[in-house]
Amino acid sequence: MFVKICGITRIEDAIAAADAGADAIGLNFYPESKRCVTLQRARAIATAVRGRVALVGLFVNAPFEAVDRMDRMVELDLLQFHGDETPAFCARWGGRVIRALRIAAESDLAQIAAYDSAHCVMLDAAVPGVYGGTGVTGEWALARKAVEAGGKIILAGGLTPENVAAAVEAVMPFGVDTSSGVERAPGIKDHARIAAFISAARSIRNDKGHSRGDQRP
Template sequence: MQVKICGITRPEDAIMAVTLGADALGMVFYPHSPRCVSIDRAAEIAAAVPPFVTLVGLFVDADAAQVREVLDRVPLNLLQFHGAESADYCQQFGRPYIKALRMKEDLDVAGTMARYPQARGLLLDAFRPGVPGGTGETFDWQRVPRDSGRQIILAGGLSPENVAQAIAIARPQAVDVSGGVEASPGCKDERKVAEFIRAARCRV
């Protein structure tokens, strides 16, 4: 099970998460998020990360020029789009990307996934009106498609206490956590990160 720790705001948290076994680290470039980082801070974090760890940049309906400015300064391996971005928008940067889908009750999950055929993965997150992510809320894991043939990343309210159950039900290829392993917004808790990764990789 691959694990992404998102909302990294400090180099020391990045190093800690990787040491504990995280496969990917996410940095948020959405100004309204309490976990948003500047380009300078993101570059500092990236410089501290060892090779073979995937660096992910999260954007929400960002101006394309903003994304390119970040890419000019920060060596991101993967882009994560959390808004209403079209497939054409996501593909214009020449980088692998994942598309987040907010699991609104009436969402046609399979149909929406099909609109992003080039996406490296689809991240399924909880829906709250007006909030593009980071709600700390879960959704019905039974709604995750089992036989889509796509790489599914499960997010939304995951924690050390529920991640094993979530994986057992949803059977994703990866899990993504932010608030569930924090001491405060943007500051990761080493014990929680360790417990989360351990629980995510326990066979259920």
Template sequence: MRVRTKICGITRVEDAVVAAQAGADAIGLVFYAKSPRAVSVAQAQKIVAALPPFVTVVGLFVNAARSEVNAVLDSVPLDVLQFHGDETPAECEAFSRPYFRALRMQPGLDIAALSAQYSGAQGVLLDAWVPGVHGGTGERFDWARIPENLAKPLILAGGLNADNVGQAVRQVQPWAVDVSGGVEVSPGIKDAEKIRKFLYAVHMNNTQLCDGSL
């Protein structure tokens, strides 16, 4: 199985282009005003317009009103929605888009049971839990805590970078990996070389998975 890649928190056209040219499967645009990686509709439109074909555009929301999400969808051609707040299954499924449900690895949380509630999700994204912070923490959680019986494909996030993503691919074997801070020089400003090194590390481990050497 090939592990897919998403570069999240894109705020600049040039970073989106670098990610696409380096082989990213998806980019993430953050529509959450409190995030240092938040983008406006105008920024998002320019970024999406610069992308080549076959790069999935994911829009990230945190407890947004339905009207707010719809306003973005009316202006930006998002392929997938990603919900990082307290959204219920019904709230996630209220839009004509596939969606991911992000779950933070809070101690004592039954991740398998919670993920099963989101039967309409394309996948479940697991991220580190930091009180009051909805993703993009740069913190890694203990991968041994990931349950084996997740109801949906796993997207692994939280503290990933070029130095540890190979280990993540080998140990967790997720459907996809999601990185933001691990390829930045500052919040929202990506580093082209870090992006390339991250995607190369995933590619090399994908090659080993496919040829059976892992």
């Protein structure tokens, strides 16, 4: 089970995620987010845990040049696009993309096929006017349909240590992602909750992604 802890803003939280067995951490570069990090902070965090976890940069409608600069300066492993990025834009980065899509109805699942070049697709809750990070629980039944259709799916949206095992059992995704579900305040992680989340996520055997060893990019 691939587990990503997103919205990391502090070195100590990145280390706690790595120590607890996370596969990836997310560094948010969206200026309007409470969890946005500067280039300097991102580089410091990356240096502290490089080689222990995959480094994922989160962007929302950023220009190609801005993404490219952060990618090179931080030495990111994966790029997560959480806005209105087109399939053509995402394809410029090859198989290093996690494309986050917000789903509210079964018809929304048709978007997934357009991003076939992506490393995987993240399905998040749809909240009008908000690009993720809401803490709202996603539509697990719809996510399960995407998995059954053969999608390599990371489930996100309102996941916590208390509900992630049920989510994994219901959806059987490739991976899970959380941010606010393991926080004491926006951008401030609770280390005990990080460990509890990862343990709970891996408590359900999942043939889509139960073996942590082959989940790195």
